[in-house]
Amino acid sequence: xNKKNKKYITEFINWLETEKGYSANTVSAYHHDIxxxxxxxxxxxxxxxxxxxxxxxxxxxxxxxxxxxxxxRKLSGLRTFIRFLLRENIIANDPxxxxxxxxxxxxxxxxxxxxxxxxxxxxxxxxxSFAERDRAIMELLYSTGMRVAELASLNMxxxxxxxxxxxxxxxxxxxxxxxxxxxxxxAVNQYLPVRENLIAARIKRGKPTEKEALFVxxxxxxxxxxxxxxxxxxxxxxxxxxxxxTPHALRHSFATHxxxxxxxxxxxxxxxxxxxxxxxxxxxxxNLDYMTEVYDKAHPMA
Numbered sequence: 259x260n261k262k263n264k265k266y267i268t269e270f271i272n273w274l275e276t277e278k279g280y281s282a283n284t285v286s287a288y289h290h291d292i293x294x295x296x297x298x299x300x301x302x303x304x305x306x307x308x309x310x311x312x313x314x315x316x317x318x319x320x321x322x323x324x325x326x327x328x329x330x331r332k333l334s335g336l337r338t339f340i341r342f343l344l345r346e347n348i349i350a351n352d353p354x355x356x357x358x359x360x361x362x363x364x365x366x367x368x369x370x371x372x373x374x375x376x377x378x379x380x381x382x383x384x385x386x387s388f389a390e391r392d393r394a395i396m397e398l399l400y401s402t403g404m405r406v407a408e409l410a411s412l413n414m415x416x417x418x419x420x421x422x423x424x425x426x427x428x429x430x431x432x433x434x435x436x437x438x439x440x441x442x443x444x445a446v447n448q449y450l451p452v453r454e455n456l457i458a459a460r461i462k463r464g465k466p467t468e469k470e471a472l473f474v475x476x477x478x479x480x481x482x483x484x485x486x487x488x489x490x491x492x493x494x495x496x497x498x499x500x501x502x503x504t505p506h507a508l509r510h511s512f513a514t515h516x517x518x519x520x521x522x523x524x525x526x527x528x529x530x531x532x533x534x535x536x537x538x539x540x541x542x543x544x545n546l547d548y549m550t551e552v553y554d555k556a557h558p559m560a
Contacts, residue, residue, distance in 0.1 A: 263302075274288060288335035310356050320332060370499060379397060380497075393445050397441055400512055403436070405505075405531075408531075413470040426531070465478070513526050526538055
């Protein structure tokens with residue numbers, strides 16, 4: 259790749275991080291997708307010489323090797339990069355202008371029934387080393403619908419026990435306030451003495467620690483997303499729940515159950531931190547399924 263292309267990519271990545279406030283994972287994915295595109299172009303093509311025909315050939319190449327959702331994600335990063343180049347007057351024409359967006363299959367999110375949620379939350383027991391912590395995490399995920407990455411990065415100062423609220427920093431570095439139910443607050447309170455002991459033991463060993471981290475591991479350091487995903491799946495299997503239980507399934511369950519109980523779509527959008535209402539609308543399919551089921555069971559002429 260020529261030096262100018264490298265320079266423009268670096269400027270774009272800096273723009274994503276500093277001005278757009280994108281998460282590290284999103285920035286990394288965009289960077290990878292752009293490098294993959296230039297790697298596909300066998301010639302060392304300057305950005306202002308990229309042709310629509312080359313983009314079309316690349317899309318065909320992606321479609322032959324990836325699912326439509328993966329192709330859409332990869333092209334999204336490239337389109338953002340091209341829009342950045344246009345805005346900075348680095349290029350004059352958009353080679354993606356005539357490229358249509360891939361059609362994606364709408365997947366209905368996996369969610370748990372209320373009974374399955376209760377079974378899952380009751381699963382951590384005396385034989386589990388961190389039952390209080392794990393129960394508190396699952397209660398908080400279901401009570402607030404927050405993303406697992408938002409939970410892992412949560413600090414003590416963000417949780418208002420008196421007001422029953424939590425301040426979450428989500429995608430694009432945007433903050434939102436979410437109400438927290440009493441069962442979740444009680445579960446967190448029961449976990450706090452365990453947290454203090456783990457952090458104190460880490461300090462005693464002379465290890466650096468994040469004293470503000472709400473959820474910590476057995477070494478007293480901040481719990482990772484991967485660890486949360488691992489033990490949530492484990493409790494789901496132990497509870498004999500047929501669906502694959504993940505932290506995201508708890509988020510989906512939160513949204514679905516709110517809509518089933520009559521919450522309006524706009525409020526659910528705000529609680530989930532969705533930038534677009536169309537992202538939240540996928541849960542209306544679940545709600546329609548639920549209402550149809552209720553109708554079939556209850557209506558005498560169904």
